[in-house]
Amino acid sequence: MMRYLTALRAIVLREALRFVHQRERFIAALVRPLVWLLVFAAGFRAALGLSIIPPYQTYITYETYIVPGLCGMVLLFNGMQSSLSLVYDRETGSMRLLLTAPLPRGWLLFCKLLGTTAISILQVYTFLLIAYFFGIEMEPLGYIAALPALMLSGLMLGALGLALSSFIKQLENFAGVMNFVIFPMFFLSSALYPLWKMAESSPLLRDICAVNPFTHAVELIRFALYLEWNPWALLWTVVAGAIFMALALWGYDPARGMIKRKG
Template sequence: MSHHLVALRAIVLREALRFVHQRERFLAALVRPLVWLVVFAAGFRAALGLSIIPPYQTYITYETYIVPGLCGMILLFNGMQSSLSLVYDRETGSMRLLLTAPLPRGWLLFCKLLGSTAIGILQVYAFLAVAFAFGIEMSAAGYVAALPALLLAGLMLGALGLAISSLVRQLENFAGVMNFVIFPMFFLSTALYPLWKMAESSDLLRDICAANPFTHAVELIRFALYGQVNGMAFLWVLLSLAAFLALALWGYDPARGMVRRKG
């Protein structure tokens, strides 16, 4: 167990040091959601009316509605960027050193996932602090209750990035795959508009949004910020996490996965 903890500490510390030396990554993580919060929300506010839906007890501004979705956006981009570093490490050879350590490969990947998720959560709380300065306030209990939801959602989205990185070998290819995954997941979700609003346009799109794991991650965060638990969202995020982790473990297994076939 001591060797496992040493590996956990070393990998998480490596992720933290990499993040500290990439200040532009922190700024980019804040700029993207702030553009949506300040610029796009001002234009969409009049076009998209919102009804009283759980967990809200009264009418809310559009800016308040999209905050949980923007928190999910930060976690999604962070999970993909962290997995991008895995592709880079594979090209430089340091990935091989990591995965040949005398510890279970699943544990090593989980340590990597946990480190990147912790960084994503820090970015989310930094964004929530900026949103608070813009007048979008949650209760103190909501900020605390959101932590487990952010952790689970971050692990799920990070595991998705791990699974994708196991299937893509070249760095330039991964960047294209990131866009192919990120934007459909984000726009076909409840991050920017509720399901009932999507159903007004198309039942098919509503069903796609309802099946999107990112939708359930956003709803898990949304309810947690108001001190509530969305059981269905929790279940879907947990199942998605298990599925993505299983795919990542399969992909990084040289005996069966894509790493061996492409190597």
């Protein structure tokens, strides 16, 4: 057990130190959602009127609606950023050194995932604090209730990044693959507009959004911020996270995955 805890502490500490030494990463993680909140939301406010939908009990501003989606954006982009660091570590050889440690590979990947998620949650709460000072307030206890939802969503999206990193052979291919994943997941979700609004223009797009794991991660966060329970979003997020983690374990399996093919 001590070996497991030592590995967990070392990997999480390494992720924290890497984050501290990359301050531009912290700033960039906040700039994206703040631009949407302060710039795009002002333009979309009149065009996207919102009716009363759960978990809201009254009419809300568009800025209030998109805050949970922007929290999801922070988790999504940070998960993908973590996968970039994995590709870099593999090219420099440090990833191979990590995975040859005398511990189960699944535990080592989970430690990496946990460290990434912890950093993502720190960034989310920083964003929520800034949003609060701009007049966007949630339920006081919602900030605490959202922590498990943020943890599960961060683990799911981080596991997706792990899975993708196992199949990206070169650092140069990262941008194309990430753009192919990040933007469809973000825009084909309920992060920026409710699903009923999407159904008005295209029922097919609405169905695509409904099966998007990122949609359910956002809704899990949204309901938690308002102290409400969304079991379907919870189930979908957990199942998607398990699938992505299984893919990551398969991809990093030296008997079948990318590690063997590169070796």
